Amino acid sequence: MNRKKLIEQIRLKKSFLCIGLDTDITKIPAHLLDTEDPVFEFNKQIIDATKEYCVSYKINTAFYESRGLAGWKSLIDTWNYLPKDTFSIADAKRGDIGNTSEMYAKAFFDQESSGMSFDSVTVAPYMGTDSVKPFLKFKDKWAIILALTSNEGSKDFQFLQADPENKLFEKVIQKAADWGSNENIMFVVGATRGDAFLTIRKHAPNHFLLVPGVGAQGGSLADVCKYGMNKDCGLLINSSRAVIYASSGHDFAQAAREEARKVQNEMAIILEAM
Amino acid sequence: MNRKKLIEQIRLKKSFLCIGLDTDITKIPAHLLDTEDPVFEFNKQIIDATKEYCVSYKINTAFYESRGLAGWKSLIDTWNYLPKDTFSIADAKRGDIGNTSEMYAKAFFDQESSGMSFDSVTVAPYMGTDSVKPFLKFKDKWAIILALTSNEGSKDFQFLQADPENKLFEKVIQKAADWGSNENIMFVVGATRGDAFLTIRKHAPNHFLLVPGVGAQGGSLADVCKYGMNKDCGLLINSSRAVIYASSGHDFAQAAREEARKVQNEMAIILEAM
Numbered sequence: 001m002n003r004k005k006l007i008e009q010i011r012l013k014k015s016f017l018c019i020g021l022d023t024d025i026t027k028i029p030a031h032l033l034d035t036e037d038p039v040f041e042f043n044k045q046i047i048d049a050t051k052e053y054c055v056s057y058k059i060n061t062a063f064y065e066s067r068g069l070a071g072w073k074s075l076i077d078t079w080n081y082l083p084k085d086t087f088s089i090a091d092a093k094r095g096d097i098g099n100t101s102e103m104y105a106k107a108f109f110d111q112e113s114s115g116m117s118f119d120s121v122t123v124a125p126y127m128g129t130d131s132v133k134p135f136l137k138f139k140d141k142w143a144i145i146l147a148l149t150s151n152e153g154s155k156d157f158q159f160l161q162a163d164p165e166n167k168l169f170e171k172v173i174q175k176a177a178d179w180g181s182n183e184n185i186m187f188v189v190g191a192t193r194g195d196a197f198l199t200i201r202k203h204a205p206n207h208f209l210l211v212p213g214v215g216a217q218g219g220s221l222a223d224v225c226k227y228g229m230n231k232d233c234g235l236l237i238n239s240s241r242a243v244i245y246a247s248s249g250h251d252f253a254q255a256a257r258e259e260a261r262k263v264q265n266e267m268a269i270i271l272e273a274m
Numbered sequence: 275m276n277r278k279k280l281i282e283q284i285r286l287k288k289s290f291l292c293i294g295l296d297t298d299i300t301k302i303p304a305h306l307l308d309t310e311d312p313v314f315e316f317n318k319q320i321i322d323a324t325k326e327y328c329v330s331y332k333i334n335t336a337f338y339e340s341r342g343l344a345g346w347k348s349l350i351d352t353w354n355y356l357p358k359d360t361f362s363i364a365d366a367k368r369g370d371i372g373n374t375s376e377m378y379a380k381a382f383f384d385q386e387s388s389g390m391s392f393d394s395v396t397v398a399p400y401m402g403t404d405s406v407k408p409f410l411k412f413k414d415k416w417a418i419i420l421a422l423t424s425n426e427g428s429k430d431f432q433f434l435q436a437d438p439e440n441k442l443f444e445k446v447i448q449k450a451a452d453w454g455s456n457e458n459i460m461f462v463v464g465a466t467r468g469d470a471f472l473t474i475r476k477h478a479p480n481h482f483l484l485v486p487g488v489g490a491q492g493g494s495l496a497d498v499c500k501y502g503m504n505k506d507c508g509l510l511i512n513s514s515r516a517v518i519y520a521s522s523g524h525d526f527a528q529a530a531r532e533e534a535r536k537v538q539n540e541m542a543i544i545l546e547a548m
């Protein structure tokens with residue numbers, strides 16, 4: 001999906017919600033466990049219930065890989081089931097030397113080779129330019145580069161002073177912005193501190209940002225939008241656990257729908273006021 | 275495999291060679307293509323032919339993921355076939371927030387969950403402590419943390435001056451060394467400049483280092499050993515393409531064996547002189 005289409009979807013649905021399918025087989029409702037593939041069945045019902053209110057789905061590959069071959073099958077089946085008018089994200093945090101990153105790009109972008117063709121993949125920046133560039137060779141596909149994450153460990157390296165003016169996460173944004181454009185690069189920016197977005201927007205005024213950490217991880221939607229939005233919206237706000245585990249009973253899909261609708265309502269008001 | 279056993283294997287085989295199974299289906303000999311799983315068949319024959327001369331196998335997961343479900347099956351089958359007296363490395367460059375890294379650790383360490391239990395996984399450091407710690411909870415398993423890589427893009431961030439005394443890759447080694455011990459942490463150190471090992475050894479005198487980049491990527495074995503060895507050897511030197519693609523004909527396994535034997539001979543002489 002290209003940038004224009006993504007922005008259209010945001011306007012159409014009055015939403016910039018991304019729903020994270022971090023589907024943990026130990027957390028899904030008991031009544032699904034005797035279906036053929038409980039994880040896929042759960043995802044299917046979550047997608048059906050929520051697709052009206054979100055513009056994107058993010059699949060956290062770790063949760064699928066942890067179940068080996070069966071998990072990788074759930075991953076492919078889930079990708080196949082995603083509505084093609086939503087922006088799909090393989091949250092895989094990949095990155096390696098050039099010839100290996102080419103293989104990762106194939107894994108997530110080249111349906112003929114791997115059975116999947118996501119719109120985007122999350123990528124770790126540590127190995128630099130040739131670890132990211134192979135992802136940018138695919139038309140209308142995106143690399144979403146880790147800049148500032150919302151976890152405790154983000155303090156270990158991301159805030160190191162990389163030069164007199166910039167911390168490491170700023171340096172990552174500055175450099176990576178040159179590897180592609182705002183048509184094929186986004187950044188992951190954790191939402192635990194809204195005002196960090198002022199700094200981010202200094203370096204990447206026009207890029208889309210993928211923002212985890214609103215809700216369960218403690219960030220405020222209002223703050224993120226206040227400091228992080230740009231004229232095209234420029235934000236995809238992810239919610240995983242708060243939506244998909246809204247209920248653990250037979251009503252899980254309905255509860256997820258309600259939760260997604262609530263967030264979408266807030267987002268509609270914010271978009272209106274833009 | 276614990277540190278003691280690894281050192282024993284190095285002494286026994288007079289080798290610290292790791293063979294990288296970066297198996298690309300477009301590069302394997304044509305006569306294998308009509309077997310049921312050409313990639314696994316190739317790996318099997320390479321393993322049989324070389325296991326006498328190496329102490330470790332490194333599987334580059336990207337090459338398997340790129341082929342979707344079939345590739346993930348080749349990966350599991352290959353892991354199953356690895357001799358249990360060799361040190362197995364899932365070269366996966368994973369890393370995410372704590373609860374997600376737990377899932378990645380299950381994917382590569384918890385056989386009951388995923389069908390695989392490698393001795394180690396390569397891990398990207400950018401997200402800090404909680405992205406690595408879940409890998410350290412498994413007994414006799416290792417996290418191999420990216421410190422200094424051998425690719426062009428390593429210059430983008432790894433050499434940034436992180437404080438007056440240390441570059442970023444040094445900071446990564448200093449911090450990460452505290453997350454575990456030399457019994458469960460190794461570092462990836464690219465071999466394109468042998469004297470960089472002087473700096474590395476200042477920060478991690480006793481850790482094992484996984485060294486790609488000898489051979490195809492241009493590093494010299496003698497230089498790496500001169501500057502990088504410690505009293506326990508402390509090195510696993512990886513060779514992928516130079517060994518596994520030594521010939522593209524019917525004699526590919528024999529040619530790989532010859533190549534591995536040649537490297538092992540050099541290593542035996544170096545170990546003798548220690």
